[in-house]
Amino acid sequence: MHCFLAFVAFFASSSVLYATEQSAPLPTSTEINADGGPQLPEDIERHNVLLEKLHELNERVKILESALRNATPAAISSTLEGARTQAEADATKKASENAPTLINSPATAQYNQASGLLNKGEFGKAKEAFLCITREYPEDIYAYKAWLHIGDINLKMKNFGDAEEAFSQALTGKLETPLMIDARLGLAEAKMKKEDMKGCCEQLAILQKEQLSNEQKKRLETTLKNASCQSAGKPK
Numbered sequence: 001m002h003c004f005l006a007f008v009a010f011f012a013s014s015s016v017l018y019a020t021e022q023s024a025p026l027p028t029s030t031e032i033n034a035d036g037g038p039q040l041p042e043d044i045e046r047h048n049v050l051l052e053k054l055h056e057l058n059e060r061v062k063i064l065e066s067a068l069r070n071a072t073p074a075a076i077s078s079t080l081e082g083a084r085t086q087a088e089a090d091a092t093k094k095a096s097e098n099a100p101t102l103i104n105s106p107a108t109a110q111y112n113q114a115s116g117l118l119n120k121g122e123f124g125k126a127k128e129a130f131l132c133i134t135r136e137y138p139e140d141i142y143a144y145k146a147w148l149h150i151g152d153i154n155l156k157m158k159n160f161g162d163a164e165e166a167f168s169q170a171l172t173g174k175l176e177t178p179l180m181i182d183a184r185l186g187l188a189e190a191k192m193k194k195e196d197m198k199g200c201c202e203q204l205a206i207l208q209k210e211q212l213s214n215e216q217k218k219r220l221e222t223t224l225k226n227a228s229c230q231s232a233g234k235p236k
Contacts, residue, residue: 151164184206189223
């Protein structure tokens with residue numbers, strides 16, 4: 001940085017000196033117009049403009065040389081770092097201001113409404129609301145969550161065949177691991193209720209490899225016992 005500034009100062013000083021020497025023979029505006037004579041020729045006008053610009057440049061070079069003498073590497077580095085930090089802060093602020101606001105999709109709103117019905121114990125209405133989501137938004141993540149709730153409702157209503165289908169549908173989506181575990185537990189329970197003990201034990205064998213919550217562990221142990229499953233995933 002110091003070398004570059006020194007080069008600029010040297011080059012500018014040399015330019016000023018050279019231009020001044022080359023233009024010295026030409027008269028100034030004061031000399032020409034001292035007796036109220038005619039206007040200056042164009043070449044002399046340009047000469048005077050050039051002298052003014054060179055004088056201004058020379059003053060800037062002096063300021064630059066003074067700053068160069070007083071500057072330290074640490075000060076230069078600090079200035080550059082401060083400018084970079086401020087630029088990053090400005091860019092981050094601008095990006096935050098221009099970021100789009102996330103808005104819940106219609107599937108999210110319907111899912112919340114259906115969940116409200118489920119929490120009130122209105123299972124029939126909740127089931128229809130969840131089914132509506134699966135029909136209108138079949139590929140949405142909330143559709144797979146809806147299938148999970150539909151399976152739970154069918155288990156409560158003892159519609160075990162429908163429950164098995166619903167849990168199977170839920171498992172085809174990319175649900176969070178805890179929800180996937182719930183869906184597989186539900187599928188195992190539905191199969192057990194249909195007296196498909198082999199299918200039930202196969203699902204439970206998969207779950208034994210997962211990290212389960214305390215509640216999920218209780219459901220697993222209860223179903224393992226009721227289905228009389230061996231550790232290998234087969235009924236006794």
